[in-house]
Amino acid sequence: MTSTPARPAMRAVVAHGAGDLRLEERPIPAPGPGEVAVDIRYGGICGSDLHYWRHGAVGEFRLREPLILGHEIVGRVREAGPGTSVAPGTPVAVHPLVSCGKCRQCLAGRRNTCLDTGYLGSAARHPHVQGGFADVLVVPAERVLPLPEGLDLRLAAVAEPAAVAWHGVRQAGDVRGKRVLVTGAGPIGCLVVAALRAAGAGEIVVTDVFEEPLAVAKAVGATSVVRVGGAADLDEIADLAADLAIESSGNPAGLRTCVYGVDRGATVVGLGLLPPGDTPLPANAVITRELRLVGSFRFDTELGEVLQALADGRLPVDPVITSVLPAARTSEAFELASDPARSCKVLLDFADPGAA
Structure with missing residues (x-):
């Protein structure tokens, strides 16, 4: 050739x-x-x-x-x-x-x-x-x-990071009409928001410590954003009672926010890779609130699906x-x-x- x-x-x-x-x-x-x-x-x-x-x-x-x-x-x-x-x-x-x-x-x-x-x-x-x-x-x-x-x-x-996000949303199960908490508005977190919107989530609340990434999260479909940095912010998240949460920050504090930001019986998806070694986890809250903690790692066949979703405009x-x-x-x-x-x-x- x-x-x-x-x-x-x-x-x-x-x-x-x-x-x-x-x-x-x-x-x-x-x-x-x-x-x-x-x-x-x-x-x-x-x-x-x-x-x-x-x-x-x-x-x-x-x-x-x-x-x-x-x-x-x-x-x-x-x-x-x-x-x-x-x-x-x-x-x-x-x-x-x-x-x-x-x-x-x-x-x-x-x-x-x-x-x-x-x-x-x-x-x-x-x-x-x-x-x-x-x-x-x-x-x-x-x-x-x-x-x-x-x-x-x-x-x-x-498409590659969007496929990571797409896989994470798939790990959460059926998100149609649900209230979802996303911690971390970095590139993966914002792509999670876009994937949630494509999957039919009803309400998407995003947290981050910076205003600038939260503005990107809103641009791709977040219905509300919370800049975290104090006890009052965490109280607001605790009252959210989300149906599910996706941790995208890779920070132990983000995982804790997810555990307390969801309703009893909800699902928490761990997507952001945490620092090496053991990570403190509010395990008693996971147990007594009957939460489902699910991991999400990279992706496989989702790349082709994401390319098509980008082409037809479903992923903004x-x-x-x-x-x-x-x-x-x-x-x-x-x-x-x-x-x-x-x-x-x-x-x-x-x-x-x-x-x-």
Whole structure:
């Protein structure tokens, strides 16, 4: 097949250790049998990318070698390897999950909880699974999803975190007409709001410690917001008696707010990853109020559903994208993405300089 004209090298965003983030040149990879090469256009900066940059680790997963970051990526097929049929130029999203396909979780249709899972841009395995913040990424052909007609790449760039949110809402069960509490109005929390709205939630109350992300939450469908920071705010949440809650902040205080913000017999979904180690939990309240505590981790087949929902307008996520910076300004983009008072979702643009 005809391929895109080769460049001498590609750019890649590489974490070498805590505080050591570099935009460096790497050889351009070529696809092998059953693989495709994708010219990456946009990459969304995730909380895990920020942790590798700031701390050299995400939870227990520490950098042991240089790691190309990034798993929220979209682009166009550059070249198809032997045995593949995806046409060059096809706009695609990339599914970041690397699963074994043979453990009991995979065989049960739960690839997101695979016993030997990997993820693009993750140090969970060694050698690490290199990520997609690069001009070109090679992946198995089955992990690229052609975009629905009419869906532009910029909007599709939020499909991966939106799929995380979509899966979290699915874990909550039937949300139609229900009052829902969402703690944390970061990118995932705001995408949870959009997914709840698409799923028919009746009332969506969102909490955060900053005004700016709460404004984004309202723009994507929150019916009311609460800026938390004092006892009076927590009293307001305790009187909410929500039918269910989704914890999206990754903060133990957010989980506590969920436990006391729902009605008796309600469901609490833990979505935001908490700090490593044991987390204090008001277990007696969970027991005596007969709450159901459910976990939600990544996603599997939801990515295709989300792409379609983005294409047909059911997921109004455009307000979540607050900045798009060229890859040449990677350091600035990471600084911006780490400040919730100035940004929600920040995208890196890997288009060649001067490209449309």
